[in-house]
């Protein structure tokens with residue numbers, strides 16, 4: 001994955017060309033806007049890749065409201081390059097490596113639609 005990502009980050013997330021990468025990102029963005037995403041919402045993008053959709057959400061959401069997590073260090077480096085290419089540093093996205101999906105790096109009251117279970121430190125979606 002790391003060498004694939006270095007060679008071609010668009011292909012590493014499944015797009016064979018820059019045009020397809022842009023088109024799929026636009027589809028993701030349009031879908032969530034049509035389904036009620038608003039700038040004041042906070043978004044957790046699990047498996048954010050190199051921000052194919054993410055850069056548009058970072059631009060749209062209020063600063064600090066986008067959280068992207070991914071298991072691949074290489075793809076997160078590519079994500080930061082996308083951020084710089086798009087000039088979105090001032091939007092203050094959170095890009096974090098994850099080894100699993102326990103979300104234990106977030107404060108307990110951070111997500112309104114999540115809950116921490118008694119049997120596990122992991123939070124489950126309601």
Ligand SMILES: C[S@@+](CC[C@H](N)C(=O)[O-])C[C@H]1O[C@@H](n2cnc3c(N)ncnc32)[C@H](O)[C@@H]1O
Nearest residue numbers: 013014046047048049052053069070071072075
């Ligand atoms: C097909 S790509 C899609 C990336 C992005 N959502 C997009 O649409 O461009 C899937 C991403 O999920 C990440 N991924 C795979 N398994 C994961 C896991 N267990 N936790 C977090 N990320 C994971 C991969 O590293 C990859 O960047």
